[in-house]
Amino acid sequence: MPTPIGNLEDMTLRSLDVLKNVDIIYCEDTRNTSKLLNYYDIKTPLVSYHKHNEQSRSEEIIDKILLENINCAVVSDAGMPSISDPGQILLEKAIDRDVDIEVLPGASASITALVRSGFDSLQFMFLGFVPRKNAEKNKFYEQIKNATMTTIIYESTVEELSKFLGSRKICVLRELTKIHESVIKGTCAEVMEMLKNETVKGEFVIVIDKLIEEDEDIDVKEKLTELIDDGISKKQAVKIVSDLYDLKKNDVYKVSLEL
Numbered sequence: 001m002p003t004p005i006g007n008l009e010d011m012t013l014r015s016l017d018v019l020k021n022v023d024i025i026y027c028e029d030t031r032n033t034s035k036l037l038n039y040y041d042i043k044t045p046l047v048s049y050h051k052h053n054e055q056s057r058s059e060e061i062i063d064k065i066l067l068e069n070i071n072c073a074v075v076s077d078a079g080m081p082s083i084s085d086p087g088q089i090l091l092e093k094a095i096d097r098d099v100d101i102e103v104l105p106g107a108s109a110s111i112t113a114l115v116r117s118g119f120d121s122l123q124f125m126f127l128g129f130v131p132r133k134n135a136e137k138n139k140f141y142e143q144i145k146n147a148t149m150t151t152i153i154y155e156s157t158v159e160e161l162s163k164f165l166g167s168r169k170i171c172v173l174r175e176l177t178k179i180h181e182s183v184i185k186g187t188c189a190e191v192m193e194m195l196k197n198e199t200v201k202g203e204f205v206i207v208i209d210k211l212i213e214e215d216e217d218i219d220v221k222e223k224l225t226e227l228i229d230d231g232i233s234k235k236q237a238v239k240i241v242s243d244l245y246d247l248k249k250n251d252v253y254k255v256s257l258e259l
Helices: 013-021 030-039 054-067 088-096 109-117 134-145 158-165 188-195 220-229 234-244 249-256
Strands: 024-027 046-048 072-075 124-129 150-154 169-174 182-187 204-208
Touching: 013 072, 024 030, 024 054, 030 046, 054 072, 054 088, 109 150, 109 169, 109 182, 109 204, 124 134, 134 158, 158 169, 158 188, 158 204, 169 188, 182 188, 220 234, 220 249, 234 249
Parallel strands: 024 046, 024 072, 124 150
Antiparallel strands: 150 204, 169 182, 169 204
16 A cells, blocks of 8 residues: 655545554555554554565565465555555565455655646656666666656656756656655756756656657647637646647747637
């Protein structure tokens, strides 16, 4: 089940009920999950479940469920297990052994960042963390460079991205849902300028606007009409279309006057 990505109050009532009533909670770091449980006065025992012991713990969890009839919950430090966090191995093993699984909805840094960025969310690609090895990293960035849909990644540097993306727009979101949450949007060069006097620290997500093919035939009037017909105001439709296709807002506004 997911846990808050920052604000401890971003827990569903259903998730709290499960945490209170299961026999054991498996978590990435017992110290971090203890803070959440203490906040809600939950006394359920904690056992570590992280990337270094995921194989053995997965077998242990399944055996407890099947052989001892024990109810277990699995959480990550923040967000949804198996999304750039431990959990995938357990799911695969559980499905293979016909273990009853229930996935609860909740907080997700990637989806929260996508929506907040304002970029096209009809189609998007989540790539997770940037690889550490240079060869893999270059392939990773090339994939983003050629992506014709919005892309979400965790923890990169804008300077690295700028070498591949040029004038593409990005949105850097730091410390989502926390006290010092910040959102910076613009081209890589613009974002670097805004960040140059800041100490870049904390957890952050970068959302990258999709590649617009140079020969793509953009019917601005048709897109504006479509948005307005869906109940969006003309002013907001102008902003959406200008952001979506990297067009000057004044040019899109002039087209809107013809509607």
